[in-house]
Every structure is written in structure tokens, then in C-alpha cells.
Amino acid sequence: MRLLERNPRLSGLLVGLAVLALAGVRAQAQPEISTTEPGSIVVFPKVIADGTRDTIISLTNTTNMMAYVHCEATNGIGQCVNSPDPANQIYYCNADEDCLNVTDPEGTTLANVGPCDAPCQPEDFDVVLTAHQPTFWRVSTGRVQDPTLTAGNECSTSGNSQICPGFFLAPVDNQGAGGNVPGQESFRGELRCFQVDMTGALMPGNALKGEAFIESIGAGEGEGGILSGYNSVNIQGQDSPANPTVAVLDGSEYARCPSVLTIDHLAPGHADPISDAEVEVEFSFSPCTYSTVNPTFFRVQFFTYDQMEFQQSGGDVRSCWANYQGGLTGGIGGRSTPYLRSTAAATHTGNCLSGSPVGFSCTSDSDCGNGGFCNANLCVSGDSTGFVCASSANCGTNGVCGPSSAILGVAEHFYGDTDPGTSAEVAHWLGIREVNDVMSFTGGF
């Protein structure tokens, strides 16, 4: 009889140990970065709410436990602040010179509508998801929680926000503000969401997945509704982070980012082989490394291949977020074919590209053996940002010498001139990089 009384406790203990052991065994596998497996950090590399198009973000908890989520929306593109008609006409820019000699909708050239208001301002908010809960919000309006709203088939607008049927819990933050997802007006940038625990500390629960649907807004009735959709990039976590608001993407705490992105696309300017509409292509890139304090600087090299093995290359230096229209390498030239493939990869990753041992850390060519080439690090901040460096001492005051951030990307096609059809694809990738990226935020909840 005593044995029978003890058995349930023993069984419970064994079950508990078995669960923990199983978790431990599985935890030996490498965390992955994926668009089709749930992760602990989800990144939407292209989010638009600029008056001509808007985005619906769907975010889902795929587990049977509650999921606490801290999100950071970064407006990646600046605006020229001296537009003569700021209410109706926004000129987007990356630097002051982008605001010189712009053309207004009537075709008039405006000498200077600058300066360019600094881009890369992040805004954060929190969301709580119950077990298996799906949720969504419209980016331009955000979403206000209203537990009294009954089930129904449509949302209603409340001021500049939107109230929708369904259980939507956005907690009040530590300052007593919030209680909703804020709207993002005039927004072109990226969104990333971190799974955290109820204290706001990072938690690698791998519960999150999502999609973004970018939709055209019609000027009148019966217009708009043209859709692009893509899956979020999900970064799995594994080990509990040492710092509660710093995610190290080292293959142990969180999955490492891709080494090279590859994108199949149509040639800009060509006719779509089916509809015969002229095609434009837009590429958007988010850096893997992220900080709410300093916009991430990244240096990228592009290659574009046509169907006849013709190859063209280009490169660029950007911070925070990058958006390219009309191809990555300025057009493929006279041998252009309708189907192209482009690759994009961060340069200067601080490891040996040739020689021996390939892939190992280096600061100069001599570290890579006889005849080796060191893809040396860059000053990613400080007075010498963008220059090759061997240590942070080379980067000036408060400068940091490190690898250029990896990137994540989305390509979007536009078919036709007026009210064009659209489609979006997340870039595939070729391998995982061998150096770490770091994402940090100021804390949520």
C-alpha cells in the first residue's frame, strides 16, 4: 500500500526528468534560421505604410504556452522635411542630397526640399499571445485592445487606430503608456519581434511565426487591394541568453544569419512573360545586427547573373535598412535576359577567404597563411566608420572594429505602370555565416 502511495510521486518525478532530459537532448541540435519553422526572433524585412500602400502583419504563437513578444519597428527611410505640401506629398530620402532637385507630381522641379530627417528611429511595443493564438494588425493604424468588442467580421476605426474583433492583449508598459500597437504613419522599413518572458527578458521559446501582406490603397472605390505576401524570417533560439536584452546570434544562443542571399527575379524593364506588363523589381534588406541605440552599418556586395552566364557586380554601404529599385547592379547590360539571379552578401566579415585556414578569424592577410586573403573587419561605429580595421583602436573615439552585419532580404516585383500587380519573395540563402551578429534592445514590459 505504501508503495502504491509513493508511485505517483515517483512517476511524476520521472516524467519531469524525462521531459527535461528530452529537452536537453534536442537542445544539442543547432538552432536554425528559417522562413517556415517557428523561431524566437521574427524579422519582417519590408514593411510599408506610406499612404500608397499599407501592410498587415500576422503574428502567431505556435505553442501551447503563452508567448510574450517585444517588437521594434524601425523606419528605415528618412523624409525631406521642407516639402511645400507635407500633408499630401512626402519625399523620401537617405541623405540631404536626395532632397535636391526633386520633381513634384505636377512635374515641377523643386530645388531643395531638405534637409533629410534622420531615418532609423525605432519604436517599440509589446504583444501577448495566448496558446496557439493568431493575431494581426494594420501597420498604419496599429491596433487597440478592446476586450468588450464582440466577435464579428470587420474592424472599426477609432481615431487613427483600429479595433478588431478578437482577443488582443498589448500590455501597458512600465511607464503606464501603451496598451496597444502604435500606428506607423509614413513608414518604410522593417519590423522585428523578440520572444521574451513576462519580465521582458529574452526567452528562446521558438513559438513565433508570421507573414506580411503589403496591400495597395486605392484612390477611389473599387481600387486598391493588390497584394504582396511573404513569410517572416524566423531565428530560432536555444540557450538562455547571458544578457536579457542582448541576443547573440552565434549558433548557440540564437541561430546565425545567412552568409549569402540569393534571389531569383525577373529583369527590371523586361515584360512579364505572361501578362506582358513591364516589370520593376525592388530589393529590401535588413541587417541582422540590430541596436536601438545606433543604427547598424553594413557593407554589401551584389552579383547579378543572367541566363547566359553574364555576371555583373556592385556594392553599397548602408545603415539601418536599404531599399533598391531597378536592380542591384545598375542593370545587367546589353546581354540581358528576362530571368536573372542576384546574390547579396556582407563584405568584411573578419575571416580568411583564402589561404589556410579558410574561415578562421583574421585581422590581416598574414593571419591566413602564405598567399591568403583576410576579409578584414570594418569600423562599424566611431570616427572611422567604414574603414578597414584590425582593432577598435583604429576606429577613433568610441569606435568598434567588427564584422559587417549579415543581411536578410525581400524582393518585390511590380507588374505594369498604373495600379501595378505585385508579388514578393523572401531571399533564399546559401549557407550560414561563420561570424556572430548581435541584436539588442532596451527592454520591454
Next chain:
Amino acid sequence: MFTNWKIASVASALTFAVVGVSAVSAAPDHDNAAGLLIYSKIVVDAGAGIDTRLHLSNTSALPQMAHCFYVNANSHCTNTGGVCSTFMDCLDTASNVFGTCAPGWIETNFDIFMTSRQPIGWVASEGLAGTALPCRATFLNPNPCGGQGANNGTRIPPISETPFIGELKCIQSDPITRLPRACGEGGLTCANDLTGHAAITDIETTDVASYPASGLRSVANNGDNNLLVGGEDAEYEPCADVLVMDFVYDGAIDPISGVLEASSELTLVPCTQDFRGQTVPPVTAQFLVYNEFEQRLSTSRRIDCLFDSPISRIDTSQPNRSIFSVEIGGTIMGQARIRGVNGGLTGMALLALAEDFTDDSTRVGWAAYALDTVVETSVADTISLP
């Protein structure tokens, strides 16, 4: 709001311990180049103005060859032979008698030879062959594109009939034997160089719904014509045991336009297929559907070869009564977990906005997306090649 740090920490630890069980596992890979690509939905309908553009790329610096299989999943009338959806399409006007609409599964296979790093594309209704090939070697010009290889030997047929609904599988293969490329010693040199996506185009609106092909990476291919997908002796990464689909409930009002209605389509393909014997063992798909209130409804459906349906017709012929209908779900967004009971599944989803979600002709725009995948078991699927 959550100030009890100790309770929070314990809860977090327990949560992590539990969810960690299923945290990390290999699954179908839409992101890396792979040795086997599955395009789950190819649609051509000349009458409705719909066609599909297909992209396939060789990411390797060496020439590669893919052996591909179009699967025609049309149903046909037993009396007239025409393409049908239901028996109502099978009226023989000569005899005034209805025939039966019988499900079909017909494969057509072909080869694609790609040069170094080459992107290839074609339109499903047209195919790609002859002078349309970008790199055609001739006796006088054996190296037409200046690098390695040529497209000679490639003959992509147009799809066999219209309207057409089906899938495409492409397997990176040996150009001599046409069998899947075997991995080298220790699996270090498995052939995983293919990427691709499909773009379903509405010619009238010019809107395009594109989705990535599901990639299964070769992990230990032995080069024979029997492919083990997942399982203990896996030659390729496993298919999903559970697919997770976020969806907008059918009939929900689009939150951006405020007037258009949402409708979604789901396409599922069983992983196990016998191209040699021309059979596909049926799989039962179980659906668990969650709304934003965490309320759960379920249904199930037999998947014979390729399943393609508006979501609100998965469980009923009356969309307003479906568990995928906003009138039943009560919220705008839902999540469906789709489990293949006796076999793995792949698939994709498509969201459309229309003036009336029950009428495709009022469609304004659409977008496709991949389904998330969860691998929980080690049961193998098999693909048998001729």
C-alpha cells in the same frame, strides 16, 4: 505589469523546458538551396486568364541537371474525357446523361540542364525548348555562354491540357543516369544546388501570387530511384508532420480597404508518391483551427493526390457554415494546424481579396505564402522514380 521576478523566472524556465522539446528539428527547407524542389501548385486556365511562371536556379559554379516531374491532378469525366470539378461538368449533350468525375494523377517527366549559376524560367502553358533555350551549344559553338555547360538536352513541355491544376517536382540528378545525384563519402558532397519559386499570374489584373518551392535537402542519397524522405535512413530531409497555416477567415473584411472580402485557398501534396507505379497513397489531413479567442474547432479531409480548395470548402459545400468562415470563427485571423495522419505533407496557401469571396471573378488581388512546418516523428516518406 509582471513584477514577481521569481515566479516569472520559474515560469519561464518551465516554459522553456516544455517548448524546448520541439524547439529545434530539421524540416523542409524553403530557404537554402536543396536537391529536391516541390512546387505545390501550378495553375493554368486559359479561360480565366491564369498562368504560372516557374523559376529554377542552379546556385553552383558547376553545370547541374534536374530531372523534373509535372503531375497533372485534373479530374476527368468518364464519359466525355473533359476536365471536371464535379459530375455536373460531365453532361454528355449527345446522350443527355451525366458521367462520373474521376480523380486523375498523370505524371510527365523531363530534364533541365543548367549551366554554371544559371537561372532558368518558363511559363507553364508554353514550356521551354529549342531556340528559346538561352545557351544552346552547336558544333561550331560548343560553349555558347562562355562558361561551363549548355542547355542542350533540355526540353520542358507545356502542361498537357488546360485548365490545369498540378504540381512540379525537380530532383538534382546525374546527367548520365538521370537518377538522383548520390552523396559522396560521409555525406559531405551531397548535391543541394537548386532554388526556385512559382508565380501564379492573373493576366487581367496583372497581380501575381508567388511562393517559394519547398526544398528537401539531400543528406545521404545513395543514387538509386527510391528516395527515402525523412526516417532513420533518410536520403532527404523529412516532410512536415504538421503544417501551420495563418489565414484570414473567409468572408472577413480586409482591414486595409475596409470593403473587400478575404478568401483563401489551401494546397496540400502528399510527400509519398510512386511515379513508377503511378500511385499516391492517400493521406488523411486533420485540421485544428484556432481563432483569436483560443477557441478550437477541427475537421479532417482525405488527400488523394493533390488537394486544392478554398478553405471554406474544406469541411462543407456551404462556405458560410465552414469552420474557416468568419461567421463561425468570429475573428479576422486564424491559425490552422494540419497534421498528415499517415504520411507527410507539403503545401502552400493563397490569400485573395475580392468584392465577393464566393465569386472568383470579382478577385482584385492575391498573394501566396509558404506554410510553416513542424517535424515530430521519424517516419519516412518515399518517392519512387521510374
